Amino acid sequence: MPKQSKRPGFSEQSQASYNTRLREELLKMPPPRERLKLGDGGRIVIPAAMREAMGVKPGDTLIAHVEDGVLHVVSYDMNLRKIxxxxxxxxxxxxSIVDEFLAERRAMWGEE
Structure with a gap:
């Protein structure tokens, strides 16, 4: 067996213990950026991790707008909750805005 040198910087140090919980959390995080290709008819495919982060699934309605040359896409439900x-x-x-509205309409129609 060859003799190992004692050069500084080459000695092995024990590896930190493996944290499976941290790994699982990191795997759940979507990548911050994805490279997408514009397909026929201007179509793009939203990667699964991003769809999950947006809380959308096939068939959901999305709202899109362009601001300063940047395309913003948000789920209809998320947009409604934000508003x-x-x-x-x-x-x-x-x-109660609904009760006030109904009272105004009933008064207007002569129902009260």
């Missing part, structure tokens, strides 16, 4: 959250700041506590 509802944004509008929440205009609602007073205990207020």
């Amino acid at each position: 509802q959250a944004d509008m929440q700041k205009y609602k007073k506590p205990g207020e």
Whole structure:
């Protein structure tokens, strides 16, 4: 058996213990960027990890817009939840906008 040299920097050190939980979490994370190819008719395929992160599946409705040359794609449901959250700041506590609307319409139609 050949004699091993004691040169600095070449000695083996034990590897840190393997963390399976961390590996699983990293595998669940979608890649931050994907390279896509524009197909016939302007079609693109959204990679599975990105579809999962968006919470969409085949057949779901998506909303797309271009801003400063960047294509933004969001699920219809996510967009609706964002709008509802944004509008929440205009609602007073205990207020029912639907009840107010119905009361206005009933008054307008002479039902109250």
